Amino acid sequence: xxxxxxxxxxxxxxxxxxxxxxxxxxxxxxxxxxxxxxxxxxxxxxxxxxxxxxxxxxxxxxxxxxxxxxxxxxxxxxxxxxxxxxxxxxxxxxxxxxxxxxxxxxxxxxxxxxxxxxxxxxxxxxxxxxxxxxxxxxxxxxxxxxxxxxxxxxxxxxxxxxxxxxxxxxxxxxxxxxxxxxxxxxxxxxxxxxxxxxxxxxxxxxxxxxxxxxxxxxxxxxxxxxxxxxxxxxxxxxxxxxxxxxxxxxxxxxxxxxxxxxxxxxxxxxxxxxxxxxxxxxxxxxxxxxxxxxxxxxxxxxxxxxxxxxxxxxxxxxxxxxxxxxxxxxxxxxxxxxxxxxxxxxxxxxxxxxxxxxxxxxxxxxxxxxxxxxxxxxxxxxxxxxxxxxxxxxxxxxxxxxxxxxxxxxxxxxxxxxxxxxxxxxxxxxxxxxxxxxxxxxxxxxxxxxxxxxxxxxxxxxxxxxxxxxxxxxxxxxxxxxxxxxx
Numbered sequence: 339x340x341x342x343x344x345x346x347x348x349x350x351x352x353x354x355x356x357x358x359x360x361x362x363x364x365x366x367x368x369x370x371x372x373x374x375x376x377x378x379x380x381x382x383x384x385x386x387x388x389x390x391x392x393x394x395x396x397x398x399x400x401x402x403x404x405x406x407x408x409x410x411x412x413x414x415x416x417x418x419x420x421x422x423x424x425x426x427x428x429x430x431x432x433x434x435x436x437x438x439x440x441x442x443x444x445x446x447x448x449x450x451x452x453x454x455x456x457x458x459x460x461x462x463x464x465x466x467x468x469x470x471x472x473x474x475x476x477x478x479x480x481x482x483x484x485x486x487x488x489x490x491x492x493x494x495x496x497x498x499x500x501x502x503x504x505x506x507x508x509x510x511x512x513x514x515x516x517x518x519x520x521x522x523x524x525x526x527x528x529x530x531x532x533x534x535x536x537x538x539x540x541x542x543x544x545x546x547x548x549x550x551x552x553x554x555x556x557x558x559x560x561x562x563x564x565x566x567x568x569x570x571x572x573x574x575x576x577x578x579x580x581x582x583x584x585x586x587x588x589x590x591x592x593x594x595x596x597x598x599x600x601x602x603x604x605x606x607x608x609x610x611x612x613x614x615x616x617x618x619x620x621x622x623x624x625x626x627x628x629x630x631x632x633x634x635x636x637x638x639x640x641x642x643x644x645x646x647x648x649x650x651x652x653x654x655x656x657x658x659x660x661x662x663x664x665x666x667x668x669x670x671x672x673x674x675x676x677x678x679x680x681x682x683x684x685x686x687x688x689x690x691x692x693x694x695x696x697x698x699x700x701x702x703x704x705x706x707x708x709x710x711x712x713x714x715x716x717x718x719x720x721x722x723x724x725x726x727x728x729x730x731x732x733x734x735x736x737x738x739x740x741x742x743x744x745x746x747x748x749x750x751x752x753x754x755x756x757x758x759x760x761x762x763x764x765x766x767x768x769x770x771x772x773x774x775x776x777x778x779x780x781x782x783x784x785x786x787x788x789x790x791x792x793x794x795x796x797x798x799x800x801x802x803x804x805x806x807x808x809x810x811x812x813x814x815x816x817x818x819x820x821x822x823x824x825x
Contacts, residue, residue, distance in 0.1 A: 433709075433723055433724070433725070434462045434463030434465055434466060434734075435704060435706070435723050435725070435733060435734040435735070435736075436702065436723075436725035436726075436731065436732070436733055436734075437456055437462075437731065437732040437733075437734075438731055439729075439730050439731070441456060441457065441462075441732075442454035442455065442456055442476065442730070443455055443456075443457060445475070445559065446559075446568075446601070446602045446603060448600075448601030448602065448603045448604065449601075450479060450480045450483045450601070450603045450604055450605055451477070451478050451479035451480055451483055451485070451542075451603035452477075452478050452603075453475060453476070453477050453478075453602075453603075454475060454476050454478075455473060455474070455475040455557075456473060456474040456475070456732060458470060458473065458555035458556065459472070459555070459734070460555065465708055465736070466734060466736075468690055468736065468758075469690055469692065469734070469758055470554055470555045471549055471550050471554045471555055472547060472548065472549055472550075472555075472692070472756075472758060473492070473547075473548045473550065473555070473557055474545070474546065474547060474548075474692060474694060474732055474756075475545075475546045475548060476543070476544070476545055476546070476694075476730060477542070477543070477544040477546065478541060478542065478543050479501075479535045479541065479542040479603050480535065480541060480542075480603075480605075481535055481537050481538055481539055481540060481541065481542075482535065482536075482537070482538055482605060482606055482607075482608065482611055483534065483535045483542070483603055483604065483605055483606060484532070484533075484534050484603070484604055484605075484606040484610070484611075484614070485532055485533045485534070485535075485602065485603050486532060486561060486563060486564060486568055486601075486602045486603070486604070487530050487531065487532040487561070487562055487563045488530070488531070488532070488559050488560060488561045488562070488568075488602070489528050489529060489530045489531070489559075489560050489562070490525075490527065490528075490548065490557055490558070490559055490560070491527060491528065491550065491551055491552040491553075491557055491558055491560075492527055492548040492549055492550045492551055492552075492557040493524070493525075493526065493527045493548070493549040493551060493666060494524065494525040494527075494546055494547070494548050495522065495523075495524050495546065495547045495548075495662075495663070495666070495668065495670065495756065496517075496521075496522065496523045496524070496525065496544050496545075496546050497521075497522055497544065497545045497546075497638070497670060497672075497754050498517045498518060498519050498520065498521045498522075498523075498542075498543075498544055499519060499543045499544065499545055499696045499754065500519060500540065500541060500542065500543040501519070501535055501537050501540050501541055501542030501543060502516070502517065502518050502535070502536050502537045502540075502542075503516075503517040503533050503534060503535055503536060503542050503544070504516055504517065504533060504534050504536055504614060504615045505517055505523060505525075505531060505532075505533040506531060506532055506533065506614070507525055507526075507529050507530070507531040508529060508530045508531070509526070509529055514614075514615075515634060515635055516615075517533075517635060518637070519639070520637045520638045520639035520640065520672070521635040521636070521637050521638075522635055522636055522637070522638055522655060522660075522662070522663075522670055523635035523662070524633075524662040524663070524666075527549075527551040528551075530562060534606060534611055534614050534615065536611050536615050538608075543696075545694050545696070545754055547668070547670075547692070547756040549666065549668075561602065563598075564595075564598050564602075565594075565595045565596055565597050565598030565599060566595075566596055566598065566599050567598065567599045567600065567601050567602075568598070568601065568602040570595055570598070572595065573595050577591060577592070633661060633662055636655065636660055636662070638653045638654075638655055638670065638671075638672050639653060639672070641653050641654070641655060644671075645804060645805035645806065646806075647803060647804070647805075647806050648676065649675070649676050649679035649680075649803065649806035649807060649808065650673060650674055650675045650676055650679050650681070650805075650806035651673070651674045651806075652671065652672070652673050652674075652681075652805060652806070653671060653672045654669060654670070654671035654672075655669060655670045655671065656669050656760065657669055657760055657761060658761070667758075667759055667760055667761045668756060668757065668758060668760055669689065669755075669756075669757040669760035669763070670754065670755065670756055670757070671754070671755045671757065672752070672753070672754050672755070673743070673751075673752070673753045673755065674750070674751075674752050675698070675700065675743075675744070675745035675750055675751040675752070675806070676745065676750055676806075677745060677746075677747065677748060677749060677750055678744075678745055678746065678747045678748075678749075678808070678809045678811050679744065679745050679806055679807065679808060679809050680742060680743065680744035680745070680806070680807050680808070680809035680810070681742055681743045681744070681805065681806060682742065682767050682768065682769045682770045682773075682804070682805050682806070682807065683740055683741065683742040683767075683768040683769050684740065684741070684742075684765050684766055684767045684768055685735075685737070685738055685739055685740045685741065685765075685766055685768070686735070686737050686738070686757070686763050686764070686765055686766075687737065687738070687762075687763055687764040687765075687766060688737050688759050688760070688761075688762060688763040688764075689737060689757040689758060689759050689760045689763040690734070690735070690736050690737050690757070690758045690759060691734070691735040691736075691755050691756070691757050691758075692732065692733075692734055692755065692756045692757075692758065693732065693733045693734075693735070693743075693753045693754070693755045693756075694730065694731075694732050694753065694754050694755075694756075695727050695728060695729055695730060695731045695732075695733075695751070695752070695753050696729070696752040696753060696754055697729050697750075697751075697752050698727075698728075698729075698745060698746075698749045698750045698751035698752055699726075699727060699728050699745070699746045699749040699751065700727040700743060700744050700745040700746045700749065700751040701724065701725065701726060701727055701743070701744050701746065702723075702724065702725035702726075702727055702733050702741065702742075702743050703722060703723065703724055703725075703741065703742050703743075704722075704723040704735060704739050704740065704741035704742075705720040705721075705722065705723070705739060705740045705741070706720060706721045706722075706723050706739060707719075707720055707721075708721075709721035709723070723741075727743070727751065727753075737759070737763075740768055744809040744810065745809060746811075747811045767804075767805070769798075769801055769807070770801050770803055770804045770805060770807065771799075771801070771802065771803070771804045772804055773798055773801075775794065775798040776795075776798055776799060780795070783795070783798075
């Protein structure tokens with residue numbers, strides 16, 4: 339057992355004063371408490387007093403900041419559901435289900451384009467460990483550009499949100515495919531691929547779901563053709579080994595691998611673009627080498643919508659319908675909201691949903707029992723999760739968690755969803771014609787809500803639409819009201 343150290347009264351007072359100063363400078367209550375725990379040699383009552391001062395300092399600082407925010411907290415946001423900057427900062431740690439632009443990290447960045455990747459989900463919360471092995475990335479490339487050949491230690495599902503491209507993948511042979519908005523395409527793990535933005539005016543934007551195949555949640559990009567920028571993995575080998583492998587003298591190899599300095603995304607001439615767009619070779623399906631086969635892309639927008647009315651459209655590609663998704667058990671869907679409309683509150687029976695905002699603005703709400711407080715008998719009290727939706731924002735809806743999404747007034751909203759563990763998944767609707775309450779027996783409805791079954795029927799059958807409805811503001815306008823709902 340370590341010997342106890344006795345502190346003099348002046349030194350003890352100095353320690354307590356230091357903790358108080360730290361708490362005043364840093365609003366993080368956890369850090370202040372950790373300073374209190376360092377005083378192992380002090381009495382337990384003195385440690386409790388220290389922690390109490392941390393709590394009081396935190397509360398005073400929050401109260402002062404709220405007062406400084408003043409009128410701004412009462413102003414109506416431009417996007418419905420948007421919270422003040424202060425409130426967003428306060429709730430960021432307790433809301434692991436929304437990721438904004440600043441959460442993305444640039445993995446490739448040149449004058450002609452970027453590849454940004456969202457960090458591993460479990461870095462934000464262990465509640466997301468069910469999707470630890472998945473990552474989201476966004477590729478943006480200027481017009482008439484070439485994205486250098488590379489391969490990933492991950493399965494990749496690409497969704498084209500904007501622009502026209504040609505992607506080339508190498509398996510047993512080379513295969514090139516034309517891509518346009520709405521196209522979904524899979525690149526097998528380890529397969530070398532490259533692509534061009536063939537449009538002479540428009541940017542290319544591609545959203546990617548990556549499933550790591552080497553280290554869970556961690557992925558790497560490997561550049562073969564390259565030099566100093568992007569760095570080629572060939573240069574990781576010794577010159578002696580490369581001389582023997584390529585049968586080329588070392589001096590030639592050193593000059594050769596120093597030529598590429600243009601970055602992983604670079605400008606290409608019209609002639610180069612046209613040449614790379616002309617070839618298409620289909621990889622044969624040769625048994626038993628069917629695993630990870632490259633197939634033609636399918637277009638999500640050309641599929642009959644699962645739900646559609648004047649308030650929105652919802653397209654979905656199931657893994658049992660498209661072989662590119664089948665062995666991954668992943669579905670991909672797309673929601674297009676009209677201005678101010680909303681999606682029915684619902685939940686997925688098995689699938690964990692990752693949504694990425696393509697464009698537009700709106701809001702997200704979800705009921706979460708994990709972050710809510712527990713009652714005296716251990717029952718859950720749901721935490722209302724809220725998020726402001728704008729371009730490139732990522733939202734997570736775990737299986738079983740009821741959620742809804744709405745577009746803001748004056749804005750449409752378009753979101754692509756990647757649904758993990760989608761085999762056998764059912765979407766249970768909580769409002770609209772096909773909601774689950776309407777499918778219950780009358781007595782069960784009455785007992786569940788503690789009122790007459792007729793009253794429950796009146797409430798849950800009033801909404802005549804099925805999946806997309808007028809949103810909170812649209813409904814208020816119809817009723818002649820002008821104040822926004824607390825959404």
